[in-house]
Amino acid sequence: MKKLWKLVEKVMPGYALVPLIFCFTYNCLVYEGAMMITKNWTHYDLTMGVDRAVPFVPWWIYIYFICYAFWAANYVLVARVSDREQFFRFVTAELMSKTVCLIFFLVLPTTNVRPAVTGTDFASDLMRMLYTIDAPANLFPSIHCLVSWFCWxxxxxxxxxxxxxxxxxxxxxxxxxxxxxFTKQHYIVDVAGGLLLAEGAWWLAARVQLRVWVQQFFTRMNNRLKYAGLE
Structure with missing residues (x-):
């Protein structure tokens, strides 16, 4: 375990590992938990006229999937280049924004009508796979847009x-x-919600006591790992 920790510290500060794992876990709990809770609830379609004018273009699925690597790389990069205070501002903003997402997913469950995928190319195969494994729910705000914007x-x-x-x-x-x-996973309002939420959470995280509490919480967790001989 100590060898693993030393390997982590070559990439980013050791104190950043637990918060990043926590953020990932919390994201999964928010998304999957809300999906399970609202499975049989009434969902609302926020589609607008402008959304219907956007064509369905399957090859955009490559960007949609590649972004997962982009998220991982940039979150680690944020930990690597930020000082401790800025990093925990980032973590606080991330956790606050996901909590707001959870509230919206529960209070305003959303859905959309997906197009038929008729192509026989690889991108179309990926689209069919995505539509099979990812239900049209938890759309507003878009976590895809939210997390990508945090990467910037x-x-x-x-x-x-x-x-x-x-x-x-x-x-x-x-x-x-x-x-x-273009993959019809989200609509305009979902994108706007994700970007505005990211900017709002980032702004607020620098101005609330919560950032200090978050930093103290993870500092205690890291100290316990040291005492347990895991660090």
Whole structure:
């Protein structure tokens, strides 16, 4: 375990590992938990006219799936280049935003009508797989857009990250937002909700006592790991 911890510290500060694992776990609990709870509830379709005008383009599924690697890379990068205070601001914003997502998923369960996938190419096969494993629910706000935007927020003002990569992160985050539209996984209102929530949570995390409490909580957890000989 100590060897594993030393390996982690070559990539990012050791204190960041537990918070990042916690964020991932909380995200899964929010998404899957809300899906289970609201499975038989009435869901609302927030589709607007502009959404119907956006074509269904299966090849955007590649961006939609690649973004998972983008999330992992940039969350680790945020931990690597941020000072401790900024990192825990990021973690606090992440946890606050997912809590707001949970509230919306429960109070306003959403759904949409997906198009028929008739293509025989690989992208169409991936679309059919996605539609099979991911029910059309938990749409507002879009977690795909929310997390992708956090990937940019966390590094956009950090000069330790090359400007070219910061620009790439912005462009790719926007591409992910576009992919949610062209794959018909989300609609415009879901994208707007995700981006506004990310910006709002980031702004608020710097101004509330919760950030201090979050940092203290994870500091205690890391200290316990040290005492247990796991670090």
């Amino acid at each position: 927020i966390g590094i956009r003002g950090n000069k330790r990250v090359p400007a070219a990569y910061r620009i790439f992160s912005l462009v790719f985050a926007l591409a992910v937002c576009a992919s949610t539209q």
